[in-house]
Amino acid sequence: MLEYKSLSKTYPDGTEALRNVSFEVEDGEFLIIIGLSGSGKSTLLRCTNRLIDPSGGSILWDGTDIAALGPKELRPIRRKIGMVFQHFNLVKRMSVLNNVLAGRLGYVGNSSSFLYRFPKEDQEKAHRALKRVGLTEQTWKRASELSGGQQQRVGIARALMQEPRVILADEPVASLDPVLAHTILGYLEQLNREDGITVICSLHYLDLVQRYATRVIGLRDGEVVYRGTGEDIRRMTDQEFKEIYGEEAERVSAGPVDLPAGGEA
Amino acid sequence: MSRIAPKIMKESLLSPPLAGFLSLIVPGLGQILTGFWQRGFLIMVSAASMAGILQWRIADLGRRAGTGWPAFLRALHRRPMFVSIVIFCLLAIWILSARDAWIGARDRRKRFSGIFLFVLLGFFIQGWNIAEIDPVKLVTQAPEALPPLSKIMWPWKAAVTYDEDNLVGKAIILDVPEGDETSPPPRPPEVEGEPYLRVDPNIGRMSARDENNEIVPGTRITLTGSNFAPETETEIWWKDALGNVFRPREAGKYLFVTTDSKGSFKVELTMPYQLMPPSAEKKAYEHIIEARQVFKVGPPMASEALRLTMARMVETIFMGMMATIFGIIMAIPVSFLAARNIMSGSKITMAVYYLTRTILNIIRSIEPLIWALIAVVWVGLGPFAGIVALTLHSIAALGKLYSEAIESIDPGPIEAIEATGATRLQVILFGVIPQMISPFISFSIYRWDINVRMSTVIGLVGGGGIGFLLVQYIRLLDYRSAGIAVWFIAVTVAILDYTSAEIRNRML
Numbered sequence: 001m002l003e004y005k006s007l008s009k010t011y012p013d014g015t016e017a018l019r020n021v022s023f024e025v026e027d028g029e030f031l032i033i034i035g036l037s038g039s040g041k042s043t044l045l046r047c048t049n050r051l052i053d054p055s056g057g058s059i060l061w062d063g064t065d066i067a068a069l070g071p072k073e074l075r076p077i078r079r080k081i082g083m084v085f086q087h088f089n090l091v092k093r094m095s096v097l098n099n100v101l102a103g104r105l106g107y108v109g110n111s112s113s114f115l116y117r118f119p120k121e122d123q124e125k126a127h128r129a130l131k132r133v134g135l136t137e138q139t140w141k142r143a144s145e146l147s148g149g150q151q152q153r154v155g156i157a158r159a160l161m162q163e164p165r166v167i168l169a170d171e172p173v174a175s176l177d178p179v180l181a182h183t184i185l186g187y188l189e190q191l192n193r194e195d196g197i198t199v200i201c202s203l204h205y206l207d208l209v210q211r212y213a214t215r216v217i218g219l220r221d222g223e224v225v226y227r228g229t230g231e232d233i234r235r236m237t238d239q240e241f242k243e244i245y246g247e248e249a250e251r252v253s254a255g256p257v258d259l260p261a262g263g264e265a
Numbered sequence: 266m267s268r269i270a271p272k273i274m275k276e277s278l279l280s281p282p283l284a285g286f287l288s289l290i291v292p293g294l295g296q297i298l299t300g301f302w303q304r305g306f307l308i309m310v311s312a313a314s315m316a317g318i319l320q321w322r323i324a325d326l327g328r329r330a331g332t333g334w335p336a337f338l339r340a341l342h343r344r345p346m347f348v349s350i351v352i353f354c355l356l357a358i359w360i361l362s363a364r365d366a367w368i369g370a371r372d373r374r375k376r377f378s379g380i381f382l383f384v385l386l387g388f389f390i391q392g393w394n395i396a397e398i399d400p401v402k403l404v405t406q407a408p409e410a411l412p413p414l415s416k417i418m419w420p421w422k423a424a425v426t427y428d429e430d431n432l433v434g435k436a437i438i439l440d441v442p443e444g445d446e447t448s449p450p451p452r453p454p455e456v457e458g459e460p461y462l463r464v465d466p467n468i469g470r471m472s473a474r475d476e477n478n479e480i481v482p483g484t485r486i487t488l489t490g491s492n493f494a495p496e497t498e499t500e501i502w503w504k505d506a507l508g509n510v511f512r513p514r515e516a517g518k519y520l521f522v523t524t525d526s527k528g529s530f531k532v533e534l535t536m537p538y539q540l541m542p543p544s545a546e547k548k549a550y551e552h553i554i555e556a557r558q559v560f561k562v563g564p565p566m567a568s569e570a571l572r573l574t575m576a577r578m579v580e581t582i583f584m585g586m587m588a589t590i591f592g593i594i595m596a597i598p599v600s601f602l603a604a605r606n607i608m609s610g611s612k613i614t615m616a617v618y619y620l621t622r623t624i625l626n627i628i629r630s631i632e633p634l635i636w637a638l639i640a641v642v643w644v645g646l647g648p649f650a651g652i653v654a655l656t657l658h659s660i661a662a663l664g665k666l667y668s669e670a671i672e673s674i675d676p677g678p679i680e681a682i683e684a685t686g687a688t689r690l691q692v693i694l695f696g697v698i699p700q701m702i703s704p705f706i707s708f709s710i711y712r713w714d715i716n717v718r719m720s721t722v723i724g725l726v727g728g729g730g731i732g733f734l735l736v737q738y739i740r741l742l743d744y745r746s747a748g749i750a751v752w753f754i755a756v757t758v759a760i761l762d763y764t765s766a767e768i769r770n771r772m773l
Contacts, residue, residue, distance in 0.1 A: 051684060093699045102695050104685075105685045113694055162686070
């Protein structure tokens with residue numbers, strides 16, 4: 001179980017990205033974070049694996065405070081937390097296989113990675129991960145030769161290589177077209193259901209939220225303004241919607257909600 | 266849409282006639298005072314410098330006639346077109362500037378006026394005169410350029426040599442002073458199968474000068490050769506008593522004969538002129554006459570010019586390579602200091618960044634040829650000086666290119682690799698290096714290409730390599746050998762250019 005306790009982050013320029021954020025994530029949940037751009041979603045995700053150091057509060061993971069870890073202790077924690085990015089963040093000039101193998105870096109020593117070599121079992125694991133996301137054919141291609149959807153699947157395979165207990169997904173479908181969005185979220189859901197991996201994902205499209213989330217958190221200006229389940233989104237009142245997206249925002253439809261006005265800048 | 270900036274619509278300080286009058290006194294003054302200060306300043310500076318240059322040229326052209334009016338007349342006489350056109354332009358600028366100031370003060374909208382056309386024309390004509398441009402020379406002096414040019418274009422005659430074999434027949438002749446009664450020397454016996462040269466008479470007197478420095482021709486002699494190779498050019502050589510060997514001339518031309526079908530010839534000549542030292546004893550001197558036939562034997566061999574050129578070409582390529590390697594090694598650390606994204610941490614690192622950038626820019630703005638001149642003073646003539654010069658320039662150029670590659674690195678993959686729990690070293694190995702390797706290699710190959718090209722000219726100032734050889738050959742007027750060097754440079758540069766472009770295309 002992950003417990004965020006009054007987590008806050010203030011950037012050196014004075015921006016308060018997170019204020020006193022507290023919530024819990026049970027193991028095996030598919031938690032989706034919604035909110036406008038700049039509401040603190042990315043900061044929250046990056047605090048979880050300490051790509052960003054929080055300025056206050058704690059993140060307890062089965063009793064360990066991630067926020068307080070030193071660099072040495074951070075490594076074993078980080079490798080258990082996979083991450084998927086909006087812009088995929090693959091190393092474009094490396095092969096697909098090597099990109100996937102990079103997911104094992106938290107497990108192998110410096111000396112072997114010097115030669116860009118990985119143990120045999122890691123290589124087999126990488127092939128299995130690629131098979132799982134349906135990219136066996138692309139194994140030896142350069143990452144840059146793949147389409148957006150394929151690149152994101154490589155990103156998922158890379159996260160999978162970490163044998164993670166948690167996957168953080170920072171707007172994983174924002175750079176993809178709507179059809180691909182379902183494919184990618186489908187893979188994440190599969191990992192969530194079959195492997196019991198906890199998924200914490202930030203999203204923009206409310207119809208996707210209601211389809212995939214087991215729980216939802218709404219952020220606005222770094223504060224939690226909404227808590228609910230995927231089912232709750234369907235019944236979200238205008239009042240709640242405006243609390244997340246601001247007074248000027250308008251819901252496009254009453255039922256499953258599309259992109260809110262002013263959602264993605 | 267006629268939006269005019271309020272600044273321009275502002276009322277003029279001067280009345281139009283006054284503005285025009287002021288510009289008539291000092292071109293541009295009226296414009297400056299009516300608010301078109303940039304325009305006025307430009308007119309003022311142009312007119313002043315044009316007048317100044319004209320004065321200098323007139324003083325230079327007319328210096329023989331003294332100064333002032335006579336000098337002007339002489340200059341006008343020598344270069345009528347130049348002097349009159351520039352004066353015309355100056356007058357046009359002067360008058361148009363007054364008109365421009367008048368109109369400008371009346372109506373403040375910008376408009377076209379012909380002033381700057383005349384500024385341009387005036388400077389063009391002055392440039393023509395100062396730079397001594399003379400296109401006619403391109404045609405009239407072309408014939409002089411043709412022989413060396415054709416030798417450079419097709420120099421391969423000088424690229425091969427052969428071993429030589431000689432067929433020589435010798436005869437002895439005595440040079441006797443007047444009144445000397447020495448008897449002719451005995452003739453050597455004719456040997457079967459050996460070439461034989463006979464001189465008649467075998468005693469006589471060399472050509473000399475009398476008290477009035479007039480040539481007194483020597484004895485006419487006849488050379489008869491037999492047993493030589495048939496139908497072959499045969500050179501006549503003279504070896505005097507002092508041991509000087511030379512080819513005697515008849516009517517100003519080197520003497521040679523062609524043997525007949527039996528290998529015999531007959532030729533007449535006057536005994537050549539010889540200046541004897543005054544201390545020389547007056548007695549009979551023995552001279553040797555040779556008839557030589559030279560044959561090329563064996564396979565063609567690379568000439569000295571070709572061998573030297575090849576050796577220097579190899580030296581040149583390696584100079585370029587070594588300079589590139591040293592440049593790369595030193596540019597890599599420098600490039601990190603010159604990358605904004607790496608150095609933006611604190612004020613101190615930013616200061617280092619600006620300092621590094623400035624130094625790199627200064628080094629880069631100085632041509633490698635100038636660096637080579639400095640390096641020659643520093644480490645002496647030779648390829649090492651060239652390498653020092655090219656290395657300096659390479660560090661600066663590569664440092665800039667590398668630092669730009671570092672600046673354009675995508676932070677996304679680095680973040681992703683960090684998130685896997687990778688160590689700092691692993692982040693560099695997997696997140697940073699793969700992103701930089703291709704621009705690094707591509708820039709480095711490009712630099713090697715440039716360095717080899719530069720090292721061909723750096724020899725001109727003593728920095729070693731093929732340029733060193735080329736400039737020697739040109740100064741010795743040995744255009745064929747120079748041509749060989751030029752060919753080697755052209756071919757090598759073309760090959761390198763193609764290869765490096767090809768490799769870079771594959772990389773990207």
